Amino acid sequence: MALTLPQSAAAQEGDQTGRPLSAIDWLSESVSAPDPLTAAPARPRPRPEGEAPIAETAAVPQVTVLPLGSASPDPLGLLAPSVTGLPRSLWSGSAVDTLAALIAAERIDTLPAMRDLLRVLLLAEADPPASAGPDGALFLARIDKLLDLGALDPAWELLAATDPDNPALFRRYFDVALLTGREGQACRLMASRPELAPTLSARIFCLAHVGDWPAAALTLNTARALGDVTAREDALLTRFLDPQLFEGLPPLPIPERPTPLDFRMREGIGEALSTLDLPRAFAHADLREINGWKARLEAAERLVRMGAVDEAVLFGLYTLRRPAASGSVWDRAAAIQDLDTALAANDAEAVAGALPGAWTAMQAARIEVSFARLLAPRLADIPLEGEAATLAFRIGLLSDAYEEIARDRTPATEQERLWIAVATGAPLPEPPRSQPAAAIQTAFEGMPAPDRLMDMVGEDRLGEAILRAIALFDSGQSGDPGALTEALAFFRAVGLEDTARRAALQLLLLERAP
The missing domain is CATH 1.25.40 (Serine Threonine Protein Phosphatase 5, Tetratricopeptide repeat)
Incomplete structure (x- = not known):
């Protein structure tokens, strides 16, 4: 089927600010859709007398589905209690909203010991809070923080384990699939579960991905006729479906917040975006062998810095061949x-x-x-x-x-x-020469952990207490010695001795400004 091409110059309009995106701003925009409970009703178009009724839109209706008796995905994890050393009651006594807010607020530009502990919490298999519902709010908060870190592989494993059966889960599943080369799986699931309600752009992409180009073109033409695509979406989809018609023309403007779907379609038309100013999750695309060595090295450094990929990946790339340039x-x-x-x-x-x-x-x-x-x-x-x-x-x-x-x-x-x-773990020499060393010494000499945190532990809120202690440590790293002492004393009190020692050593040895 021939694809009708847009003639309006508005199709070429876009946003190009050059500003780096915040880490999660891109999340789920690929398949987002208006909330059916809050979206304004569409204004019906007048229909000529005698004309048969037609659909007002080419989009699949947005339906939020939670199967009867659907279990919350909150208990899912990749690390069993026997591996983490943390109890199953990790989250039991906490409020879901509190945990989600704490996870979202945790810094990722922190010392590796704190980031490693946060990652353990995100991947831990544990009973959900008593108030947890089938919406999986805690699970989604954990997934979003993994994406913030750029840890796409564990995020994918967790999402795949849910058999994503509602739009919130599927949006993340679809985006991670696009960034890790698993779009075929996501498109097949989308085709079998229309209630997941993807946007037109996602539907058209998947139709083209499975080779049904006529259906993809028909869907786009119908959507354009009904005014259901924006000028920016129309321009990108048109080029994606028939890139040869645009050979020699200037590239499309770069949007302010490219989505994973934007990223993959632009790659498909030969207008690949640089990942350097995009959230680190996009850097996974640069690890592929089809990319140049420099791009692969920069992506690996960026991801290893956050513990998102194994360090062996980076050091294998460092030794791949002899550099032909300097700097x-x-x-x-x-x-x-x-x-x-x-x-x-x-x-x-x-x-x-x-x-x-x-x-x-x-x-x-x-x-x-x-x-x-x-x-x-x-x-x-x-x-x-x-x-x-x-x-x-x-x-x-x-x-x-x-x-x-x-x-x-x-x-x-x-x-x-x-x-x-x-x-x-031996007694520290005296007197310490620096404020951090003095704060560490106080914690290692047996200062009791803060009562407010230990009370949480007794209330089956250990996970919440650990999240708050991580934030305390970060405050201590930024110059609050009291917070540093409290965090280290808490870690030691609840059996996280290895974490306490690693964090203290990294603080002393790395000499890193907060």
Whole structure:
């Protein structure tokens, strides 16, 4: 079927501000639709006398469906209590709205120890709050924070486990599918569940995706005739369905808030958007082998920084080939390659020469902990001396083997003695030289955890208390020593000793401005 092309210049209008998007502004816009309970009723069009009734819109009616007896997805998780060490009653005594608000407010630009703890909470399998309903408000808040972090794979696993059966779940399922190359699954589900009510753009995309181009064109032509698509949607969909007709014409204006569907369709017409100013979830698209090495490196750094992909992905890319240029990410790749070559040769002198440059590069990228987790075990096998040995020790304290590495070290300075005490949970030396060290010392010397948080624990509100303690720690990192002490004391009191030690070490070792 021929596609009728729009003639109006309005089809080319758009927004291009160049401002970075906030992390979740894009979420679900791909398949959003007006709330049928609040949307204004459509004004009926006059019908000539004798003409048969016709549909007023090409869109599938918006229907919100919750099956009778539908179970809440809130209990779903990827980490069992035996893995997390957290009880099933993690959320039981809390109010759903409170938990959702706390999760949404948690910072993600924090130390890795806090981000790792937040991720455990997001993925934990636990009983829902007593007030939880089938809408899964807590589950959705957890999914949204995973998307904020850019952790699309666990988000997908959780969403797929729900068999998304309502619009709120499906919107997220559809967007994650688009960003991870699983759009075929989402389109098949959409076709079998019309009550999920996608927008016309999503329906047309899926019709084209399965190869039914005539139906896609007919749907667009009908929607255009009925005024059910905006000029911007019309322009993009028209090019998507017949891109050859637009060869040689200027690209479409970039919208202020591209959705995953915008992103995929623009990619399909050869007008791919840069992901650098988009939410980090979009960076997954740049990890594909079809992209250039630089784009893949930048995307991997961005995602590893948030713990959204395994650090091995990034370091595999760093060593993929020799950089042909210099500056920024190329310099980091070269520094890692030099260190990797020295480590492979078991050449202590070469390692000592390459390690400072590699560490400086990782500091610039703010991925020191990922670097330590991956390379500290290899560094431990090299007999280093002097400044190189001191640096390797510091890196080792940021790794998973921090306690073992600390016990094997004879401290050479007061600073190292402090680090070792934190890593092993031993009494801290006195007097601390910095405000953070003093706050850490107070917590590690047995200061009781705040009553307000411990009361929550006794009320089956442990998850809520941990979320509040994470926020306290972030306040402490920003200069509130009392909040820092309270957070660390709480973590230790509820058995999160490893988290407390890691967080304290990272605060002391990374010397990172809040």
